[in-house]
Structure formats: C-alpha cells, structure tokens
Amino acid sequence: xxxxxxxxxxxxxxxxxxxxxxxxxxxxxxxxxxxxxxxxxxxxxxxxxxxxxxxxxxxxxxxxxxxxxxxxxxxxxxxxxxxxxxxxxxxxxxxxxxxxxxxxxxxxxxxx
Amino acid sequence: xxxxxxxxxxxxxxxxxxxxxxxxxxxxxxxxxxxxxxxxxxxxxxxxxxxxxxxxxxxxxxxxxxxxxxxxxxxxxxxxxxxxxxxxxxxxxxxxxxxxxxxxxxxxxxxxxx
Numbered sequence: 001x002x003x004x005x006x007x008x009x010x011x012x013x014x015x016x017x018x019x020x021x022x023x024x025x026x027x028x029x030x031x032x033x034x035x036x037x038x039x040x041x042x043x044x045x046x047x048x049x050x051x052x053x054x055x056x057x058x059x060x061x062x063x064x065x066x067x068x069x070x071x072x073x074x075x076x077x078x079x080x081x082x083x084x085x086x087x088x089x090x091x092x093x094x095x096x097x098x099x100x101x102x103x104x105x106x107x108x109x110x111x112x
Numbered sequence: 113x114x115x116x117x118x119x120x121x122x123x124x125x126x127x128x129x130x131x132x133x134x135x136x137x138x139x140x141x142x143x144x145x146x147x148x149x150x151x152x153x154x155x156x157x158x159x160x161x162x163x164x165x166x167x168x169x170x171x172x173x174x175x176x177x178x179x180x181x182x183x184x185x186x187x188x189x190x191x192x193x194x195x196x197x198x199x200x201x202x203x204x205x206x207x208x209x210x211x212x213x214x215x216x217x218x219x220x221x222x223x224x225x226x
Contacts, residue, residue, distance in 0.1 A: 004154070032212030043116075043202050043217035044155075051212060087155070091212055098143060098168065098209035102154040 006088050006103035013078050013110045021073040021106045023088030031091040033071050034100065035064050038085045047073075047086075078110045115139045116218035118203050124224045127193060133221045135186040135203030141216075143209035144186040146178060149200040149220070161186060162209040193225045 003026040013019055025033065032051050036044035048057045050066040057064050061082060063074040073086055085107045089100040116137045125131050137144060146158040160168035161180040175197075177189040186203055200222050204215040 034214065036217075041200075041220075041222065043118075043204075043219045046214055046216060049212065049214055089155075098145070098160050098162070098206070099157060100155075100215060104152065104154050 004088055004090055004101050004103035006086075006106050008106060009104070010107045011109070013075070013108065015079060015110055015112050016077050018074070018076045018078070020075070021086055021108070023071040023073070023103055024069060025071070025088075025090045026069075027090055027092040027094070027101075029093035031093045033066055034089045034091070035071070035073055036087040036089065038087055038105070040085075044087055075108070078108070080110045080112050083108055083110045115216055116203060116205055118201075118218040118221050120221060121219065122222045122224075124226065125190070125193065126226050127195070129193075130189070130191040132190065133188040133201055133203075133223075135188075135218055137184055137186075137203075137205040137216075137218075139205055139207075139216060141205040141207050142183055143206045144180060144183070145204040145206075145215060146186065146188050147202040147204060147217075149202055151199075155202065159188075160209060167209060190223075193223075195225050198223055198225045 005024045007022045035047040038044045048064040053068045061076050065072045085105040087105045089102045119134045144161045147155045158172045159178040164180045179187040200220045202220045203218040206213045206215045
C-alpha cells in the first residue's frame with residue numbers, strides 16, 4: 001500500500017520568512033511525484049512533477065526537490081498570496097498507470 | 113484555469129433525491145477521473161475512464177454511478193446518498209491514463225447531503 005505523509009499539517013509564516021514542506025513517500029517504484037496547490041473551495045492547481053531522485057524544479061518563489069524517500073517544497077520569501085494548502089501525490093510503477101496516492105496536505109498561512 | 117469545468121459548484125440534496133454532477137474538459141485529454149475530498153482526508157480516487165471506457169472502480173458504493181459519453185464529458189449520477197457522502201467532488205483529466213502524466217483538476221462540486 002502506498003503511503004504519502006506530509007508535514008507539518010499547518011505552517012504559519014511571516015511574509016518573507018522562508019520555509020520548507022516535507023512529503024515522505026513509500027512506493028515499490030516511483031513513476032512520478034506531483035505537487036499541487038489548493039485554495040479553499042477550489043480544485044488543486046498543478047505545480048510540479050518530479051520523476052527521479054536529484055531532480056529539482058522551480059516556479060517563482062517555489063522550488064521542489066526529490067530524493068528516493070521524500071520531496072521538499074521550499075518557499076522562498078513567501079507573500080500572503082502563497083497562502084494555500086499544498087498537496088503531494090505519488091504514482092507507483094506497481095499500480096495501474098493512472099492511480100495517484102495523495103497526502104493530507106500542508107496548510108500554509110503567510111501573514112503580512 | 114478553465115481547462116476543466118464542473119457544474120454545479122454547490123449542491124444540497126436530501127437522501128432520497130437523485131442528482132447528477134457534470135464535468136467537461138477542453139484540453140483534448142483521453143482520460144478523466146472522479147475524486148472525493150472529505151475534510152482533513154487525502155483525495156480518494158473513485159472512478160477512472162480512458163477513452164470513454166471505465167478502467168477503475170475503486171470500491172465505490174453503487175449509489176454513485178459514473179457515465180462517460182465521450183472523452184470530453186463525465187457525469188456522476190447520485191441517488192439515495194448518505195450524510196457521510198457530503199464532500200468536495202473533483203473531476204480531473206490527463207492526456208492519457210499513464211506514464212506519470214499530470215492530472216488537471218476542475219474547481220469541484222461542494223455537495224451537502226441532508
């Protein structure tokens with residue numbers, strides 16, 4: 001059974017205070033790891049896909065990294081508009097190609 | 113993002129009602145998905161369609177009935193639901209159901225069962 005654990009559950013930051021979110025995963029073989037952002041009452045918005053250990057991707061103030069057991073989402077100098085729930089999901093080589101296993105998310109609040 | 117649209121956005125229904133949720137994708141994708149998102153729980157995959165054929169039914173109760181008439185449209189028919197079915201129902205699509213391809217989500221339908 002795939003396991004995806006995100007920590008912390010909630011993160012409160014001051015504007016400009018950089019931090020990192022963690023996604024630990026257990027799969028038989030990783031097909032892909034996905035990061036999404038979700039605003040209250042809305043659907044998840046795609047951020048990044050990572051496929052192999054050592055890979056990194058950046059978008060504005062966000063940077064995602066991947067190791068064999070976990071992924072980090074680094075938020076550099078966050079702004080209030082970065083407040084959202086960040087979801088991590090993995091796709092296991094063992095499963096049907098389509099199945100994504102999601103973590104419960106990290107809710108980030110950035111205060112001005 | 114208007115690539116995947118869902119209607120209605122909000123729905124309140126009694127346990128004896130029948131209603132349908134609609135999803136439409138404008139991305140030219142071949143795979144479509146229904147997910148359930150309950151408070152404080154991870155997203156749960158309910159159904160997967162690939163080229164209009166159902167390829168996954170993730171042990172979902174029969175009171176949820178999906179329909180995929182073509183690769184752009186997906187429905188979720190609801191009947192005799194229970195209060196615990198109240199949740200955010202999300203539709204997603206991807207180019208193909210595999211090979212680590214990204215799934216793109218719609219805005220969701222917030223369902224309340226009384």
